[in-house]
Amino acid sequence: MRMSLQTLRVLEAFLENPTEELSGADVQKRGHLASGTLYPILLRLESAGWFASRWEQVDPARIGRPRRRLYRLTSSGLRRASEVFATFSRGVLA
Amino acid sequence: MTSRNDLTTAPTATATSTDRVSVWLIQHAAHRSPPDLTERLQEEWLADLGAQRSALARLWFALGCCWATRVIALDAIALAAPVARTATAHGTVASFEPRTGSPFTRRGMVLMFIVALHLIVLSSISLGIGGVVLDKLPATGIFIDVKEPHESQPPLPNPQPSVGPAVRPNIEVVPAAPVPTLTFDDPEPPAFESARPVESLTVKRVLGGPGASFPNTIDFYPPMSRQLHESGVAAIQVCVDEHGRLINEPEVRESSGFARLDAGALALAKAGAGHYRSTTENGVPVTSCYAYRIRFALK
Numbered sequence: 001m002r003m004s005l006q007t008l009r010v011l012e013a014f015l016e017n018p019t020e021e022l023s024g025a026d027v028q029k030r031g032h033l034a035s036g037t038l039y040p041i042l043l044r045l046e047s048a049g050w051f052a053s054r055w056e057q058v059d060p061a062r063i064g065r066p067r068r069r070l071y072r073l074t075s076s077g078l079r080r081a082s083e084v085f086a087t088f089s090r091g092v093l094a
Numbered sequence: 095m096t097s098r099n100d101l102t103t104a105p106t107a108t109a110t111s112t113d114r115v116s117v118w119l120i121q122h123a124a125h126r127s128p129p130d131l132t133e134r135l136q137e138e139w140l141a142d143l144g145a146q147r148s149a150l151a152r153l154w155f156a157l158g159c160c161w162a163t164r165v166i167a168l169d170a171i172a173l174a175a176p177v178a179r180t181a182t183a184h185g186t187v188a189s190f191e192p193r194t195g196s197p198f199t200r201r202g203m204v205l206m207f208i209v210a211l212h213l214i215v216l217s218s219i220s221l222g223i224g225g226v227v228l229d230k231l232p233a234t235g236i237f238i239d240v241k242e243p244h245e246s247q248p249p250l251p252n253p254q255p256s257v258g259p260a261v262r263p264n265i266e267v268v269p270a271a272p273v274p275t276l277t278f279d280d281p282e283p284p285a286f287e288s289a290r291p292v293e294s295l296t297v298k299r300v301l302g303g304p305g306a307s308f309p310n311t312i313d314f315y316p317p318m319s320r321q322l323h324e325s326g327v328a329a330i331q332v333c334v335d336e337h338g339r340l341i342n343e344p345e346v347r348e349s350s351g352f353a354r355l356d357a358g359a360l361a362l363a364k365a366g367a368g369h370y371r372s373t374t375e376n377g378v379p380v381t382s383c384y385a386y387r388i389r390f391a392l393k
Contacts, residue, residue, distance in 0.1 A: 023141070023142060023145075024138060024139075024142045025141075025142035025145035025146070028142070029145075034154075034158045035139075035142075035154075035155045035156075035158030035159050035161075035162060036157070036158035036159065036160075036161030036162045036165070037158070037162075038158075038162070039135070039138075039139075039159065039162040039166070040162050040165040040166050040169060043131075043166055043169070044169060047173075056141075065141060065144055066137045066138075066140045066141040066144075067137060067141060068138070068141040068142065069134065069137075069138035069141070
């Protein structure tokens with residue numbers, strides 16, 4: 001997985017509360033990322049197994065808006081993300 | 095999150111035009127993504143679109159999604175290509191694309207595209223594209239063809255010599271056969287006085303008269319006159335400028351014998367304003383006054 005600065009921002013947003021599920025809009029606000037950057041990263045991390053996603057359990061007709069896609073760190077993703085940040089904190093590029 | 099997220103797949107009545115554009119952009123972007131992601135991305139992006147704070151932010155978000163589609167599509171292509179994998183000492187699996195030595199990497203192509211776009215915009219501004227476009231437009235203006243009276247038309251006989259260079263010569267027009275008298279259901283040709291022999295003039299004068307689009311006499315035959323079987327011929331004098339416009343109030347030169355018919359003739363003459371043919375002298379329209387007859391006749 002290519003560890004760009006933007007990818008690290010995405011991981012950092014999830015590592016603030018690893019059990020929390022976030023939508024793309026939530027990650028965008030926390031990471032200050034543009035949509036053109038964010039969603040490809042989310043899909044890459046999901047396809048690599050770092051994230052898992054699901055649809056929000058709501059009825060769009062009742063709430064009057066589309067369902068959100070919620071992402072969360074998987075156990076392996078949490079481990080890998082922690083390792084990446086640990087590596088960076090030691091000053092070594094992966 | 096209700097009103098801000100009220101941007102469903104279909105634009106609402108209250109959505110601004112910007113929001114409509116944003117929704118359209120997202121739908122367009124989602125449809126250009128890999129087929130297995132189209133529906134998901136569309137719904138996901140529309141849901142996140144509603145979380146944006148302003149119309150401009152939503153538009154920026156939608157534009158970003160268009161870019162994201164391209165990146166996602168390229169990622170899908172890259173996944174199909176062979177990828178070298180390597181393991182670091184810390185067990186982190188990293189993957190990268192094999193270096194082929196070609197400058198046309200994804201980043202390189204994107205960078206070249208951006209640079210080319212900027213060059214095009216800057217060059218168009220510096221060269222003045224607007225001026226180039228204007229230069230290529232035809233330089234001719236708008237010409238209005240003015241149909242001159244055909245020279246081969248036989249000139250109407252001038253019964254009396256012209257008074258001189260006066261602007262409003264009092265010419266009594268006794269039209270010859272080519273100039274019909276307006277009649278109502280009169281199958282017989284109009285009766286005209288025979289033309290007097292005239293002296294040859296240096297000025298070729300063609301008298302004007304009612305034009306092709308002159309109103310119909312039938313529309314101005316007074317209903318009461320028809321009922322009372324009133325018929326007759328009225329001679330109306332008009333002054334017409336070089337554009338065929340009336341420049342005075344029409345006058346009755348010769349009464350038809352009935353006031354109602356005279357009034358109908360005057361009304362017809364006034365209604366024909368703008369539809370008169372001007373008198374021409376050597377083919378040049380001039381202002382002149384002339385009289386013409388209007389016949390009201392019943393079958």
